[in-house]
Amino acid sequence: GENVEQHPSTLSVQEGDSAVIKCTYSDSASNYFPWYKQELGKRPQLIIDIRSNVGEKKDQRIAVTLNKTAKHFSLHITETQPEDSAVYFCAASKGGRGGADGLTFGKGTHLIIQP
Amino acid sequence: KAGVTQTPRYLIKTRGQQVTLSCSPISGHRSVSWYQQTPGQGLQFLFEYFSETQRNKGNFPGRFSGRQFSNSRSEMNVSTLELGDSALYLCASSAGTSGVTQYFGPGTRLTVL
Numbered sequence: 001g002e003n004v005e006q007h008p009s010t011l012s013v014q015e016g017d018s019a020v021i022k023c024t025y026s027d028s029a030s031n032y033f034p035w036y037k038q039e040l041g042k043r044p045q046l047i048i049d050i051r052s053n054v055g056e057k058k059d060q061r062i063a064v065t066l067n068k069t070a071k072h073f074s075l076h077i078t079e080t081q082p083e084d085s086a087v088y089f090c091a092a093s094k095g096g097r098g099g100a101d102g103l104t105f106g107k108g109t110h111l112i113i114q115p
Numbered sequence: 116k117a118g119v120t121q122t123p124r125y126l127i128k129t130r131g132q133q134v135t136l137s138c139s140p141i142s143g144h145r146s147v148s149w150y151q152q153t154p155g156q157g158l159q160f161l162f163e164y165f166s167e168t169q170r171n172k173g174n175f176p177g178r179f180s181g182r183q184f185s186n187s188r189s190e191m192n193v194s195t196l197e198l199g200d201s202a203l204y205l206c207a208s209s210a211g212t213s214g215v216t217q218y219f220g221p222g223t224r225l226t227v228l
Contacts (some may be wrong), residue, residue, distance in 0.1 A: 001174070032215050036218070036219075042221070043221045043222060044205070044222060045219070046216060046217070089157075091158075102171045103148070103160060103175055107157045108158075
């Protein structure tokens with residue numbers, strides 16, 4: 001089955017700096033890669049996702065890049081703010097026309113924004 | 116639209132008992148997936164239901180089962196509870212046919228004593 005590795009497990013950055021979280025996946029058939037943010041005691045919230053026919057996607061301060069050949073994808077957060085502090089999860093699935101497939105998650109990255 | 120809802124939010128059971136958790140998806144969504152979240156194992160996929168049929172299944176023992184009703188609401192059941200079943204159980208809904216994006220509910224915190 002699919003295996004998703006996520007690094008680093010903890011990332012501490014100064015407010016205003018950029019943060020990068022990296023994930024690799026094993027199943028070349030995976031074609032959907034979402035990123036979720038989970039604050040303490042709350043549900044995972046989708047922040048951005050990318051499909052395998054796209055190399056990069058951006059939404060304001062957040063961007064995701066995908067390298068299908070190398071089977072890795074990354075989350076980039078620019079101009080970090082205190083409210084960006086949370087645990088971030090990457091995931092992969094083979095969702096297609098048939099709809100949702102089970103998401104395989106990375107272990108998570110605890111992002112700490114230092115004031 | 117209202118988001119995904121789950122009941123109950125907290126549950127305490129003892130070993131050997133069974134438990135049923137409920138999930139109501141976003142209106143119009145036909146797919147419901149269930150996940151287990153623990154500090155050690157992270158987020159793990161249990162199963163997915165679409166139009167009352169289990170379409171995908173993760174690597175969990177048969178003690179974990181689920182079902183989906185005609186209104187897309189879903190339940191999951193865990194029989195013969197073990198201490199290791201203590202976790203946050205999350206459900207997620209998606210459109211199921213044209214969309215794969217999954218939206219999570221707040222979860223049910225299950226504690227097994």
